[in-house]
Amino acid sequence: MCLGVPGKIVEVYDQGGLHMAKVDFGGIFREACLDYVPEAKVGDYCVIHVGFAISLLDEKEAMETLDLLKQISNLEEELGTESTP
């Protein structure tokens, strides 16, 4: 139920009473409605679902999570796969 894709806001504007943005999905551009993430600005990344931003992506959280997962992976390398029960 949730094909939500990260996109980078490259432009914001108002149209027909809605707060809109031009979003870059990695070389593909589409407009999306920002009414639900009004604090989003140019340069921010949002999760976009059917033409609407539903969530602002938190860079700090993303980095922390990746760091944590990298630590887990490094641990796996150190211990080696022979430690499987």
Next chain:
Amino acid sequence: MSEETVNMEGAVCAPPLHHTDQIVMGHGAGGRMSHQLIQKAFLPAFQNPALQAGDDAALVDPGLRQQLSISTDSHVVWPLFFPGGDIGRLAVCGTVNDVAMLGAKPLYLTAGFILEEGLEMSTLQRVVASMQSAAQEAGVQIVAGDTKVVQKGKADGLYITTAGVGIVRPNVNIGGAQAKPGDVVILSGSIGDHGIAVLGARGELGFQSSIQSDVAPLNHLIEAMLNASENIHVLRDPTRGGLATTLNEIATQSNIGIQLDEKTIPVRPEVSAACEMLGFDPLYIANEGKLICFVPREDAENVLKAMRAMKYGEEALIIGEVTAEPQGRVLLKTALGSKRVVDMLAGEMLPRIC
């Protein structure tokens, strides 16, 4: 809130849907429904070995010194002009390529036009100029044609049907049923460009991109490949239905298995981005200027070298290999190292929200 337990064991669904009493869009998508239509509506009537072989062109032997390759295609693309090409270029290249994929040198094309009342003359002239340009690039002549006009509202502007004929090189035996275990699968370049370019140009899904269609005549590339190896088993262009459908067709025709390596399959970043956004898989998207080649591993090096020196083959690479088992199946080793089945496209590809 009610405390009653919901019966989670109910097993109910609607009766099956068989689209056998009328044509729906899925029949034209190039996938399984298209195949079933051919099996049910056409093959029982037009029985002959050339047609039964199931390749994109027919190999015929009229009792001359060499065999002929004959093919036909109809082109109904909309919009008529899209980034990287147009319906005219598509028409010429499509048939040139189908004829060439049997190892033939394409020589002559015919072109039938169905024109919609109200079509701008300048539009027709643009399309025709593009066809001539493509024909010149391919080195073929358009020697016969036909024109009909239909009432406004009946042809999306313009439909083109082409037929083509070419002479099959001596000492080749190329066709969808010729793949053998030990063959490698070579792909000439990135997948998904044409389909996404046309989808973008249609505007219905509202996205903009700089992706260009890859539509191109591949006969010169094929000639160079055939000069490099006499042992090429299969050549085909992955058009409607995409790479996945084409490989499934070959796996079925040759009764072999195909193992692909996901990490090797080239997809342009913008094509990948469009697919992510819409929920499409690049493996199923049409290509109009790419080919796949099955050749014994020993000859792969020579074929790749020849391809990379030619226009439209610069990015050629090996993406998989043929195995004896599982017969008729295409498998993919994912980037994570797991294996999954790659099936044929079923009906129409639809953007998803899930």
Next chain:
Amino acid sequence: MKYVNEYRDAQLVRGVIEEIRRTVTRPWTLMEICGGQTHAIVRHGIDQLLPSEIELVHGPGCPVCVTPLELIDKALAIAACPDVIFCSYGDMLRVPGSGRDLFSVKAQGGNVRVVYSPLDAVKLAQENPDKQVVFFAIGFETTAPPNVMSVLQAQRLGLTNYSILVSHVRVPPAIKAILGSPSNRVQGFLLAGHVNAVMGYWEYPELAEQFKVPMVVTGFEPLDIVQGILKTVQLLEAGKVEVANAYSRAVTFDGNKPAQQTIQKVFMECDRKWRGIGTIPMSGWCLRLEFDAFNAEKRFDVEAIKAEESPLCIAGQILQGLKKPHNCPAFGTVCTPENPLGATMVSSEGACAAYYRYGRVNLEIHSSPQSR
């Protein structure tokens, strides 16, 4: 693509799977609630790579799969009306109604259009004042904010030719029904990350506590999924009943407040039938009475349409995780994506379709030690 590629890193994914292997000491049955997650799992073969103690069962997380037959029939009836432009998300076109689908209606001349966004349907209504534009507003909570905004926008523009046919379902009542069922085997839940991006996860601690089942908010990329599984397994092994967040870059506890407020303004909770399951109380959203003007069920004469679901496939048991697609005798033979018997095969997200497209290798060549 940023925020996508990093989460497909094969080395990181394998590293987390090794950590799962190190953590697990006994079998656990987990359910992922979202069709998009099912799709990702089967597409990347993640279930093949997991230790055999972990069993993943697929929940009814595809709004396409669970839209009741009756509503599909109403959609078909409306789409067949002349002067109607019927707009829908792509995946709904293949869902079988009683004898027809939207493709058939289109083939008979119905004006059926695939749209990417509900705002595209509103635009169509503006551009075609002499036509009735009806939008098939299906979805879980993720899709509710976009769907309701289309109504508010139509209202703002003063459009009288726009209406929506609503089939919204909510996750918490579904989880409650699954966990409350006497045959339930699910011990841990992977929650649908984008549902939570909208709704937050404040609704779940009560459920987790009531049924003693840990739940973890999980994303959609391979790394997100294995991270969600790891967290769930860690909680299960430690005997902890908690709701944790493994998708923190996109989800907060409170969720998206403007979205929740807008949903409440336009929708109200109501009973909803789930295809293959039946009515789950208060599991749906319907238009509030003050938005009657935009309610397609009231605008069109479809009250009398009642559908009989006849028992032919086990989609229901698959949708709530009791059976796997390959347990079904019809799977891959009578029931295929081209001739679907039931909704799970129809939707490209449905468990059966995912299995059919990606998973048959396990049945035929038995290459994976995880095959069951």
